[in-house]
Amino acid sequence: MHFTLKKFLLAVITLIPTTLASTAQAAEYKGTCSFNSLTMPCSVSQNPFTLTMRWGDGVTETYAHQGNGEFTDKNGGIWTSSTHNNNGILLKHKNGNSISFTENR
Known part of the structure; x- marks a missing residue:
């Protein structure tokens, strides 16, 4: 797995201390x-507090990191993260929806 992606996944899935600088x-x-099984090109960025997905069709979604591998969306939905095919991330919602990201190699 790409080294920087490993660092990304570790930061996403691990509880991030709140003492980190907000900048x-x-x-x-x-x-x-x-989204579920529909795919398109995208980019993903993260910092200790958020995960942002910019989809190829122009849609941007930001998820707030809650710790312990959980994220919330702007509507309050709770998404649980896990690694995905060893080179990405998978977010699952209790309603059955899933969102995934796989890094280009």
Whole structure:
């Protein structure tokens, strides 16, 4: 797995201390995103507090990191994260929806 992606996944899935500076820079990764099984090119950026997905059709979604691998969306939906195919991330909602990102190689 790409070294920077490993760092990305570790930061996303691990509880991030709140003592980090609020001006933290976001790293950006390009790849393919999917909503359920529909895929398109996208980019993903993260910092200690958020995960942002910029879809190829212009839609941008930001998820707030809640710790312990959980994220919330702007509507209050709770998404649980896990690694995805060892080179990406998968977010699952209790309603059955899933969002994934796989980094380009």
